[in-house]
Amino acid sequence: MGDAEIADDRAEAEELLALFARGTELTLALLDETARLRRRLVEVSAAADAAGGGECEADEHGAEQSALRDWIAKIDELSAENRELLEELRAAESRNQAWAARHAEIEERHNDLANLYVASYQLHASFEPSEVIAAISEIVINLIGAEVFALYSYDAPSGRLIPVACEGRPLDSFPVIPVGTGLVGSVVADGTTYVASRAPGGEVPKEGEPFAVIPLYARGQALGAIALYKLFDQKAGLSELDRQLFGLLESHAAAALLSSRLMPDSPSRAGAGAGTGSGPMDRNSN
Amino acid sequence: MADHRILIVEDSPTMRQLLVFALKRMKGVQIVEAQDGMDGLRKVTGDHFDLVFVDINMPVMDGLKLISLIRSDETLAEMPICVITTEGAKDDRERAIALGANEYLTKPIQANRVLSIARDLLKLPA
Numbered sequence: 191m192g193d194a195e196i197a198d199d200r201a202e203a204e205e206l207l208a209l210f211a212r213g214t215e216l217t218l219a220l221l222d223e224t225a226r227l228r229r230r231l232v233e234v235s236a237a238a239d240a241a242g243g244g245e246c247e248a249d250e251h252g253a254e255q256s257a258l259r260d261w262i263a264k265i266d267e268l269s270a271e272n273r274e275l276l277e278e279l280r281a282a283e284s285r286n287q288a289w290a291a292r293h294a295e296i297e298e299r300h301n302d303l304a305n306l307y308v309a310s311y312q313l314h315a316s317f318e319p320s321e322v323i324a325a326i327s328e329i330v331i332n333l334i335g336a337e338v339f340a341l342y343s344y345d346a347p348s349g350r351l352i353p354v355a356c357e358g359r360p361l362d363s364f365p366v367i368p369v370g371t372g373l374v375g376s377v378v379a380d381g382t383t384y385v386a387s388r389a390p391g392g393e394v395p396k397e398g399e400p401f402a403v404i405p406l407y408a409r410g411q412a413l414g415a416i417a418l419y420k421l422f423d424q425k426a427g428l429s430e431l432d433r434q435l436f437g438l439l440e441s442h443a444a445a446a447l448l449s450s451r452l453m454p455d456s457p458s459r460a461g462a463g464a465g466t467g468s469g470p471m472d473r474n475s476n
Numbered sequence: 477m478a479d480h481r482i483l484i485v486e487d488s489p490t491m492r493q494l495l496v497f498a499l500k501r502m503k504g505v506q507i508v509e510a511q512d513g514m515d516g517l518r519k520v521t522g523d524h525f526d527l528v529f530v531d532i533n534m535p536v537m538d539g540l541k542l543i544s545l546i547r548s549d550e551t552l553a554e555m556p557i558c559v560i561t562t563e564g565a566k567d568d569r570e571r572a573i574a575l576g577a578n579e580y581l582t583k584p585i586q587a588n589r590v591l592s593i594a595r596d597l598l599k600l601p602a
Contacts, residue, residue, distance in 0.1 A: 301587045304497045312490045328490040335584040337562075422562060424582060 203286050210279040217272040224265045231258050302431045305333050309438055313446040317453040322446045323355045329439065330416060331357055334432050338420040339400075340364040342374065343447075344412050351378060351415060358420065369412070377403040378415045383436050385428065402428070404436050406444035413444045479504030480598050481524060485516030485542060486531040486560060491585070495529060498587035499594060513537025517545055520552065527597050529581070531560045532568045540571055547576035556597035560585070 235255065312325040323341060330336045338358030342351035351374060353364035370379040377384045384403045400417035407413065416439060421427075482499055484507060486492045492509050499507055508525070510516035514536045520528060528546070532539040539559060546552045558579040559572040569580050579593050595602055 297588055304494065304587060308490055308493045308497065311493065315489070325490065328488050332488060332491050332494070332583050332585075422583070425584075 203289075206282065207286065210282060213275060213279060217276055220265075220272055221269060224269050227258075227262060227265060231262060234258065302434065305431055306434060306438060309333055309435060310442055313438075313442045314449075317450050319447070319450040322443075322450045325446070326416065326439065326443050327355050327357060329435065329443075330418065334418070334435055335422045335425045336418045336420065337422045339416060339418045341414065341416050342367065342378075343414040344369065344378065344406075351375060354414075364417075373399050374403050374415055374417050378405045378412050381405050381407055381412070383440055385433070385436070402436065404439050404443075406440065406447065408441070408444035408448040411448075413447050416443070480526040480600075481506045481508065482594065483508050483510060483516065483519055483525045483528045485510040485513065485520075485528065485534070485539065487512050487534040488531070491531065491560065491583070494585060494587075495590060498585070498590035501587070501591060502594060502600075513539060513542040516542050520546060520555075521549065525555060527556045527558070527594060529558050529560060530572075530577070532565060532572060540568065540575060543572055543575045543577055558593050558597060 309329045312329065313322065315325065316322055326341055327339075330339050330341075336357065339356065340353045340359075340361075341355040342364075343354045344350075345352050349369050351367040351369060353361055353366070355361075356364055367375045369375050373384065383405065386401045400419050401421075402418040404416040404418075405412060406415055480502075482505055484492055484495050484499075486495065486509075492511075496507050496509070499505055508519060508523070510519050512534045513530075516528070516530065517537065519525075520542075530539040530542055543557055543559070546555065546557065553576075556579075557577045558581055559569065559577045560581045560583065561569045561572070562583050572580065578597055581589065581593060592602070594600075
């Protein structure tokens with residue numbers, strides 16, 4: 191659905207709601223009038239009974255009562271019709287709210303898909319290791335909204351995770367981590383993304399430890415990890431999209447890094463960190 | 477022929493692509509991309525644009541310098557500018573607004589926020 195169509199639909203919905211609101215006012219006025227006429231009928235009947243009177247007066251009174259009954263019947267019929275209309279109005283309002291909620295849901299889904307598409311596209315846009323690392327960093331900063339994070343590359347000969355890119359702190363402030371030790375090393379050894387729950391009673395990350403660690407695996411082999419230490423202040427927590435991006439990074443970032451290492455003519459392979467002397471580690475091998 | 481021409485000056489390809497994705501949902505819009513402040517300056521002075529999105533932190537020439545140069549050009553003085561910042565970069569944002577930026581967008585960006593700002597600055601109905 192295009193924006194113009196959505197705007198048209200909104201305008202139509204607002205017009206419809208305004209019309210229904212006017213209908214509600216009229217209905218309420220009509221119901222008041224019905225009540226007033228009922229009271230008047232009771233008063234007239236009581237007055238006629240009290241007056242008694244002659245035959246001629248009785249005929250006249252009978253005709254008046256008959257006319258009034260006809261009017262009351264007509265008003266009752268209209269009142270019933272108006273009640274039905276009110277019910278339809280409520281149903282239409284409910285449908286309108288449901289459509290508005292659905293529209294918001296589709297907007298959010300569209301936004302999520304655009305983010306996932308862009309992340310995937312950028313990860314595989316280059317075979318240059320430094321550009322792949324830059325793409326990973328951009329996704330973590332701009333799409334997930336991490337203020338402090340580190341990207342670790344797995345160095346097979348030493349069995350350690352070496353920080354190769356970061357944001358929010360100097361690179362040398364992130365330690366080299368032996369696989370299997372500490373939170374980051376354990377997550378890489380285990381091969382399962384870790385996310386600390388911030389729900390009440392849930393697990394809270396310890397001081398200085400990341401709140402999320404994404405192991406980077408390709409073809410069952412570890413290539414590194416992304417450790418997230420802090421989100422931007424405007425982000426209250428992780429969204430469903432963030433978790434989907436974690437999943438995308440876990441597989442696609444690793445595949446992109448592996449592809450960049452395998453490209454023989456890549457000019458910056460030697461200096462890219464992620465591609466220097468590093469070899470993969472089998473999943474769960476530690 | 478496009479109804480509105482929008483320039484995106486941003487060094488991050490990821491951010492550029494996301495902005496293009498969001499803005500292309502508007503009808504009659506032509507989008508031009510620039511990858512740093514200098515590239516942005518060349519494009520904005522060489523062609524007509526109805527709106528410019530400018531990142532603050534860029535190589536070669538940053539967004540603040542670009543905004544001040546745009547505003548010092550009489551022919552571009554009224555052109556709407558939206559800066560792209562992080563929430564933490566409050567000082568940069570305030571400086572950008574003081575230099576003449578009309579709006580700001582914080583990362584991570586949301587498509588509906590981008591569209592809302594673009595429509596507002598282009599004076600289009602919501």
